[in-house]
Amino acid sequence: MTDETRSSEPEVRDPQAPANVLAQPASQWTAFGSADADAINAPVVPPASGSRLGDTFSGLEAVSDADDTRGLRALGSLRGATANSLSNDDASDDIERGLARLDPLTVRPRTSSRVLCVILAVMMIALAFGAWWLGVRTEDGQAYEDMVFSGFKASLPGWASVAVTPFLKSIHTALAIPVNLTVVCSVVLAIIAVVVMIVRKRWWLIGQSAVFAVLCFAATFLKEVLPRPFIINTQSQSANSAPSGHTMLAAAAGVLLLAAVPRAWRAVAAIIAAAYAMIIGLSVIAGAWHRPSDVVMGFLLVGAIALLALACTRTSGMDEPGKRASSASVQIVGTVMITAGIICDLYAAYIIWQIEPGLSLSARWASGGAHVSTFCLIAGTAMLTFGVVLAMRQLTASPLTKLGLVGAPPAPPRR
Known part of the structure; x- marks a missing residue:
């Protein structure tokens, strides 16, 4: 028995040094929500022009049915496409095919x-x-x-x-x-x-x-x-x-x-x-x-x-x-x-x-x-x-x- 008074608040121990993780691109984040240690001091790279597609696909995933994965894969295949590797006509065709698989009613009655x-x-x-x-x-x-x-x-x-x-x-x-x-x-x-x-x-x-x-x-x-x-x-x-x-x-x-x-x-x-x-x-x-x-x-x-x-x-x-x-x-x-x-x-x-x-x-x-x-x-x-x-x-x-x-x-x- 001791008369020492202990604090009721839990003690938080952080094994890593603090870092400004907000300055890192989203692609460098790990599954646990922290930044990769090797990329902490790396310069910020502007997102590719095709990243706007990725944001849109994320929004489409939010409204699509959870069990419809084939259409999402078809649409998700465009996430890495940029203006240098994919022409506008090809992108439109791929988007139309992806939409037709995800929701056929977008392209036909x-x-x-x-x-x-x-x-x-x-x-x-x-x-x-x-x-x-x-x-x-x-x-x-x-x-x-x-x-x-x-x-x-x-x-x-x-x-x-x-x-x-x-x-x-x-x-x-x-x-x-x-x-x-x-x-x-x-x-x-x-x-x-x-x-x-x-x-x-x-x-x-x-x-x-x-x-x-x-x-x-x-x-x-x-x-x-x-x-x-x-x-x-x-x-x-x-x-x-x-x-x-x-x-x-x-x-x-x-x-x-x-x-x-x-x-x-x-x-x-x-x-x-x-x-x-x-x-x-x-x-x-x-x-x-x-x-x-x-x-x-x-x-x-x-x-x-x-x-x-x-x-x-x-x-x-x-x-x-x-x-x-x-x-x-x-x-x-x-x-x-x-x-x-x-x-x-x-x-x-x-x-x-x-x-x-x-x-x-x-x-x-x-x-x-x-x-x-x-x-x-x-x-x-x-x-x-x-x-x-x-x-x-x-x-x-x-x-x-x-x-x-x-x-x-x-x-x-x-x-």
Whole structure:
């Protein structure tokens, strides 16, 4: 026993001399958190230009799943790369491959989204040829379209008549062929869309748009192939006129604009495209150039081709990783357009069912219902088509994932 008082605080013994470890590069630290003794007095070496990639990969590891190691190894292989040993193109390719392995949704949409695009496209094609069959291959269909053909312009509301009137006239220029305002406006919209794609560097989207335009142009030749049997005497021309080329041109220009703009403008572009396509569809009927089934078929074929193109979306055809987010405007506008389109089409079908007894007799009392149902049918099909394309464009261009929200690692800086 002793009366000596001992301190209750523990005694700390450091076997090494103190050193300024903060001045050392991170690469010289040991696993225990202390600096290597041989490198204490070594000069500080500036980090290589590729070290910025390493910092980014560390951030990607923090948001990635813990059991996904193959993708992290693929990305981690770039940590030692510098601007001297790795070109920008090679780095971009390696980063894309690494991202595809770590998170495939950064470079391509979900498989379910692409399958849904194909299914909806097949449904639109079936509806397009179904509308053609009912309007061309049946007696009531030919009687209905002939009734609309004779007095549709006079039945339009005042605002609709004002909207379609400019498109009923041809513009005479130095060219031998008069130019219709529909062609001019559609070409302007298409040029704006291409310029936006180039400014945003959406090279894959430009390729998609080129294929889409070629397929739409090829679809117009169905007019020369599809038959139109003689069933009843009609005031309209006896030759087939489906699908409407002007309608397809206007709808295709609207689709290009919708696909080109960024997420914040997609809903606005869809509204503009649907309104423009609807006006052109009404104008070709008011001008006695096409029948209702021609316009409906044109809308649905363009929508189907657009969905098939969206099913092939990838890389630069999508929103950039790090800038992806859900869009309230797309959800609201897309839902309203699809719902309103279905309601208008169902209402048009109900009116046609009501006036069906008077079609074969060309009854005068049925003409009013035929005109109203045609207006609802054109407006509803335009809204339905662009509502579906709007929803699927957002779904394929901006799949939400962890890396899609954080963003891709930057490329090595140029020397």
